Amino acid sequence: MSPLLLAQVALTLFVFVMLLSSAAVMVYVERKVAALLQQRLGPYLVGPKGLLQPIADVVKLMFKEELRPRAADALLFTLAPIISATAAFAAFAVVPFGAETTFFGLLDERVRLQVADVNVAVLVIFAIASMSVYGIVLAGWSANSKYSLLGGLRSSAQMISYELSYGLALATVLLVGNSLSLTDLVNRQAGTWLGFIPRWFIFVQPLGFFIYMTAGIAETNRAPFDFPEAEQELVAGYHTEYSSMSFAMFFLAEYINMVTVSAVATDLFLGGWHGPLLPESLGWIWFLIKVAALLFFYVWMRWTLPRYRYDQLMAFGWKVLLPLAVINLLVTAAGVLYFGL
Amino acid sequence: MDTPVVHHGAMFDTNELVINMGPQHPSTHGVLRVVLRLDGEKVVDADVVIGYLHRGIEKLSENRNWTQIILLTDRMDYVAAATNNVGYCETVEKLMSLEVPRRARYVRTILCELQRIASHCLWIGTHAMDIGAMTVFLYAFRERELILDLFEEFCGARLTYNSMRIGGLPLDLPPGWDRKVLEFCSVMDSKVDEYEELLTHNRIWLERTKGIGVISGKDAVALGLSGPPLRGSGVPKDVRKDEPYAAYDEMQFDVPIGTAGDTYDRYLVRLEEFRQSLRIIRQATEGIPEGPIVGKVPRLIKPAAGETYHAIESPKGELGYFIVSDGKSTNPYRFRVRPPSFCNLQGLRPLIRGHLIADVVALIGSLDVVLGEVDR
Amino acid sequence: MLSPYIPIAIFVVVATGFALFTLVFSGLLHPEKYNKVKLEPYECGIEPLTDARDRYSIRYYLVAMLFVIFDVETVFMFPWAVIFDKLLLFGLIEMLVFIFILVVGYYYAWQKGALEWV
Numbered sequence: 039m040s041p042l043l044l045a046q047v048a049l050t051l052f053v054f055v056m057l058l059s060s061a062a063v064m065v066y067v068e069r070k071v072a073a074l075l076q077q078r079l080g081p082y083l084v085g086p087k088g089l090l091q092p093i094a095d096v097v098k099l100m101f102k103e104e105l106r107p108r109a110a111d112a113l114l115f116t117l118a119p120i121i122s123a124t125a126a127f128a129a130f131a132v133v134p135f136g137a138e139t140t141f142f143g144l145l146d147e148r149v150r151l152q153v154a155d156v157n158v159a160v161l162v163i164f165a166i167a168s169m170s171v172y173g174i175v176l177a178g179w180s181a182n183s184k185y186s187l188l189g190g191l192r193s194s195a196q197m198i199s200y201e202l203s204y205g206l207a208l209a210t211v212l213l214v215g216n217s218l219s220l221t222d223l224v225n226r227q228a229g230t231w232l233g234f235i236p237r238w239f240i241f242v243q244p245l246g247f248f249i250y251m252t253a254g255i256a257e258t259n260r261a262p263f264d265f266p267e268a269e270q271e272l273v274a275g276y277h278t279e280y281s282s283m284s285f286a287m288f289f290l291a292e293y294i295n296m297v298t299v300s301a302v303a304t305d306l307f308l309g310g311w312h313g314p315l316l317p318e319s320l321g322w323i324w325f326l327i328k329v330a331a332l333l334f335f336y337v338w339m340r341w342t343l344p345r346y347r348y349d350q351l352m353a354f355g356w357k358v359l360l361p362l363a364v365i366n367l368l369v370t371a372a373g374v375l376y377f378g379l
Numbered sequence: 380m381d382t383p384v385v386h387h388g389a390m391f392d393t394n395e396l397v398i399n400m401g402p403q404h405p406s407t408h409g410v411l412r413v414v415l416r417l418d419g420e421k422v423v424d425a426d427v428v429i430g431y432l433h434r435g436i437e438k439l440s441e442n443r444n445w446t447q448i449i450l451l452t453d454r455m456d457y458v459a460a461a462t463n464n465v466g467y468c469e470t471v472e473k474l475m476s477l478e479v480p481r482r483a484r485y486v487r488t489i490l491c492e493l494q495r496i497a498s499h500c501l502w503i504g505t506h507a508m509d510i511g512a513m514t515v516f517l518y519a520f521r522e523r524e525l526i527l528d529l530f531e532e533f534c535g536a537r538l539t540y541n542s543m544r545i546g547g548l549p550l551d552l553p554p555g556w557d558r559k560v561l562e563f564c565s566v567m568d569s570k571v572d573e574y575e576e577l578l579t580h581n582r583i584w585l586e587r588t589k590g591i592g593v594i595s596g597k598d599a600v601a602l603g604l605s606g607p608p609l610r611g612s613g614v615p616k617d618v619r620k621d622e623p624y625a626a627y628d629e630m631q632f633d634v635p636i637g638t639a640g641d642t643y644d645r646y647l648v649r650l651e652e653f654r655q656s657l658r659i660i661r662q663a664t665e666g667i668p669e670g671p672i673v674g675k676v677p678r679l680i681k682p683a684a685g686e687t688y689h690a691i692e693s694p695k696g697e698l699g700y701f702i703v704s705d706g707k708s709t710n711p712y713r714f715r716v717r718p719p720s721f722c723n724l725q726g727l728r729p730l731i732r733g734h735l736i737a738d739v740v741a742l743i744g745s746l747d748v749v750l751g752e753v754d755r
Numbered sequence: 756m757l758s759p760y761i762p763i764a765i766f767v768v769v770a771t772g773f774a775l776f777t778l779v780f781s782g783l784l785h786p787e788k789y790n791k792v793k794l795e796p797y798e799c800g801i802e803p804l805t806d807a808r809d810r811y812s813i814r815y816y817l818v819a820m821l822f823v824i825f826d827v828e829t830v831f832m833f834p835w836a837v838i839f840d841k842l843l844l845f846g847l848i849e850m851l852v853f854i855f856i857l858v859v860g861y862y863y864a865w866q867k868g869a870l871e872w873v
Contacts, residue, residue: 050762054769076517100781103788107796109806120774127770131763154762161833162763168826182808183796184398188736191815192420198822205829212836261511262583272736273405278797283781287774344583345511347737348420349871352818356870360825360861364854367832371847374839396805403800412801419814 053152057130061293062092064333071337102282107181110279114180119280119287122173126291129166129298132159134221136311136322152221159220160208163302167204167257170295171197174259174276177288181279189275192348197257199355204253206363210246210370211239211306220302224310238309245366247307249359251332254299256355258292261340263351300332301325308332395423402431406509406740409750413727413739420735427727432754440714445471445545445680448714453539455718456752459498461490461530462693464543469624470689470700471545474682482670483547487625488663489560490533490542491691492656496567497526498694498747499649499656503574506646506744510587515577522570525563532556545680547673557664564657564664571653579650588643592730592742595640602729603722606696607648608746612640618692625691629666630659642745649747681709695719695747716755720748817869828857 066081066089073080081088106115134152156162171194178190215223227237240247256263272278277288304310308328311321346354396417401407410431416423436455440448452463465487472479504519527537532553534542542549578584594604599612609616617634619627635651637644684706690699696719703713723746730746731739796803831853839846864870 046762047765050765050769054766054773058773072513076514077521078517100784101786102781103785104782105789105793108791108794109796116778120771120778123774124767124770127773128763128767131766154759154766156759156763161830164830164833179808181796182806184396184798184803186796187808188396188398188417188420195815195818198826199818202822202825202829205826206832209829209832209836212833213839216837216840218833218837264511273797273799282785283777286777341514342577343512344507344578344581344587345737346583347587347735349735350586353870356821357865364857367836368847368851368854371839371850375843375847399799399801399803401799407799412799 049152053130054127057127057294057297058290060297061290062096064293064296065092065095065289067333068337068340071334072341075338075341096286099282099286104282104284105279107183107279109182111180111182114176115279116284118173118177118180119284119291120173121176122170122291123287123294125166125170125173126294126298128169129163130294130301132156132162132220133298133301133305134159134224134310135301135325155221156219158218160212160218160223163298164201164205164208168198168201170291173288173291177280178276181276183279185273185278186276189272189278192272193259193276196259196263196348196351196355199352200253200256200263200359203249203355203359203363204257206360206367207246207250207253208306210243210363210367213367213370213374214239214242220305220310224305224312227309228312236309236312236314238307238312240307243307243366243370245362246370247303249363249366250303250307252359253355254303255336255339256351258295258299260292260296260336262343262345264340264345296333296336297329300329300336303332304328400739401428406505406743408505408743408748411724411743411748411750411753413731413743415736415739417736420737422731422734422736422739425728425731425739427724429721429724429750429753432750434755436755437714437716441711444709445682445711448711449543449545450539450541453541454751455716455755456498456693456695456698456720456749457538458501458749459494459694460538460540461494461542462498462691462698464540465491465625466689466691466693466698467700468543468545469691470687470702471680471682473689474685474687474702474704475545475680477546477676478674479547480671480674481626481668483672483674484626485663485667486548486552486672487543488627488630489660489667490530491625492660492663493526493529493560495656495694496653496660497523499653500526502649502694502744502747503646506741506747507578509740509744510584512577512581512584515574518570518573518577522567525566529556529560529563532559544673544676546676547671551672552667557667560660560664564661567653567657571650571657575650578646585643587737587741588646588745589641590639591642591734591738592745593639593641594726594730598729599640599726602726604696604726605722606692606694606719606747607645607652608723608726609696610634611637611645611648613638618690618697622690624689626663627659630662632659642741645745679709682706686713690717693719695749695752696723718752718755720746720750720752721755724748724753821864821869824860825857828853 069091070080081091084090084094106112131154132152175190175194178186178193211223212218215226217223217226227239229237231237235241277285280288304325311325313321313324316323398415398417399412400415401412402410407413412428412431414426414428416425434454436451440451443451449464449467452467453460455463500519500523504516507515530540530542531537533556534540534550594612596612596614599609600614605616613636615634615636618624620634632655635648635655637648682704684704686701686703688699688701690697697717698719699717701715701717702711705712727742727746730742734742835842835846835850842849
């Protein structure tokens, strides 16, 4: 096996493990940040400062009885969490998280820090984001429980509604960056304007960033758009009937989706691994910082804002965000034409 | 079972989805059961089913002596137990024409108002949580805890106080208690502002509550609503003003009323009640007179034959007791409670008709029902 | 050189394998003491009166149909956006015409009440 291939396999496994642990870390961070905002302690008993809490959670879920309603469709019911988790993982495969590197001279050739360097990465992300709806819809449908069904229907309608704005926001970035490859797009954001403003697309596309993040939050079903699982209305939405590890799969998928949306936002709008002070080989540190900041923003939103009502959410998606995204696209096109970015 | 059909045109007829919300549901405030008939997200009609927490308190009371009933009243509105105690004791005092010392009346006023704040804390927490603002819940419970501490110091209990006796109080105030109450008042002032900051001008909160569950003053009266749901519709009715009990006739306070009669106005009314309650507590604590805590009460409580109705303003609305004594036995002949939650719950069905599922939980929260009191 | 899609496939296989493995592994660990009531679908402690798989509101379908129409348009915009620097004014005008047609449909759907929920 050539060292290059070996490096690729190692990288794949590494990304997989990192994604898994990022979900675990997010569970902990979510609870600790919530505790911070709510002036309480949060988990503190398991391990030092409660750091082992996510592990305890997983062990607990492992030993939980797995229930499947008698009237449920057995195949789809089992399949749904697997689809959810797989789609969540797969979306991250095309996300680059660092500059090309030789791993400190270990390799002769430079490899890119990403699982798959696809030249249509943006399209792949868009496609896989649509895939994740299946897991949720099937979960809602197969359980034959009304709360699950309502949650599943809600989420399908919500996710596909916001996917349009999500896609249009991505298209706007492509317009500015002229490429479908995330690595190329990130590299377009290197350097600065006037010596101090980083060439990040967020400064060219502030509205695009806003649309992307709003749609991204709705896509990942997070507060204030957490309708599919609005526990005060629909108990637990599409995963009402799930228990044990199949429930954990949905949980995992939600957190990994958050990480992916934040990582893509970092690559598209926040300059990816480009940043001052650090050399390019350590750019992944910048990448991590930016992703962490966006994730913190996610958690902060969740514990601060009330939830929209479903019709308001749909009205906002179709009547505000979608026209806004289209106008933004056209204005950007005109701008590119006029200024020749 | 066949479900009714909604017509969208010949090809698109769909069936209504009948769904049980409650009794085991995170936001029906206990064991309320609402059978919803849904067309998509919209509630076509609803049946409100109660009785899951029925313990027969009224019948039980007819087999207990007059003092033993006090602790049963604790179990009705268990988030505001002291108010229930006061209401019951005052009714028996009215039946027996007992004179209650002024000091006891002042302490009752303080306890009632502290209880109102504690109850409203629970309300704002759960109401906000129903609408998705989780953090307010923990903030409100932080303050409720302070009140429970005060109660614990006064009577030793934190939930079911049994804190009244017919004719006065079981115990005098612990030394320094009044100072602690005043300290609490100054803490609470800023906390109410804190809740307001999180919610009152929040766009999402406004969209979720404004124009939701509108009920006119006339309809509210017709439905027999009382308390904040009634005052939110602009009817200035408050037992504390209209028929003062305890020491309310000596207190200066305003009765806040709303205009639109929607969820937002009911929210504003309760928020203002926080402030008015603090105002009353300050006055009562500073002006608390010296003197005995129990009036002249016969050793054996045995009211003469007769009946009486007496109401007080509980945090939820008008809490009334109707008691009949036959004059022979040491227990009431008939014991009947008019619980505000039960009467306010009558408003739920007309309110939620035509709204969305998400509004159902918002409206249950805005009526602020406690199922222990509804079912008794 | 490997096709760039092979790593994605490997990644998907690893993820699916992981999901399957955890589900099976936890299946070996957890207790299984089922009874009739436990296997009822959850409906707040009440036995469900009706089957959940009934015909439900048409609005969800409407959203799905609108989505199919608009989502395909969105995908058309991707290649257009990438080569916009070559199309220039021609591309902009073309897209304006394209979006105009879209907007007509969008306006029609709006007026028909397809975007209303109550």
